[in-house]
Amino acid sequence: MQREYELVYIFDSTLEEPQINEHLERFHELLKTPDSPTPVTTVNHWGKRTLAYQIRGKDVGYYVVVHFTAEPSLLGELERAIKLDETVVRYLIVLNEGLSASGVSAAHESGPYEKRRDDDDDDDDGDEA
Secondary structure, three states, X not given: OOEEEEEEEEEEOOOOHHHHHHHHHHHHHOOOOOOOOXXXXXXXXXXXXXXXXXEOOEEEEEEXXXXXXXXXXXXXXXXXHHHHOOOEXXXXXXXXXXXXXXXXXXXXXXXXXXXXXXXXXXXXXXXXX
16 A cells, blocks of 8 residues: 655755755666556755754755655665665655645644644643643
């Protein structure tokens, strides 16, 4: 069963966009199947951003966000290829729980730092004292 995923790459900031696109093409080839010849739906280059903390001695990374559809069994080989590529500083693959009509994932609609809560009190169990 095909599922929708979101993948965030942080590449070494010394790479230029054409070099990054070459790496992306190589990774995305691993997701192609006869049933799904074009698994990648969107690729957003966020560009160079300052990292919150140093990773491998680097302060800046080049961010790329990709949405794709694939069989879960293909993720293992994709992750293996990403881990072996020294130009990828960090990556994160998450199951995309759905897109809104605007094309923004539901997790991003409220902003990256907002936490949705049903109650406003600070207790952990949800009971009022």
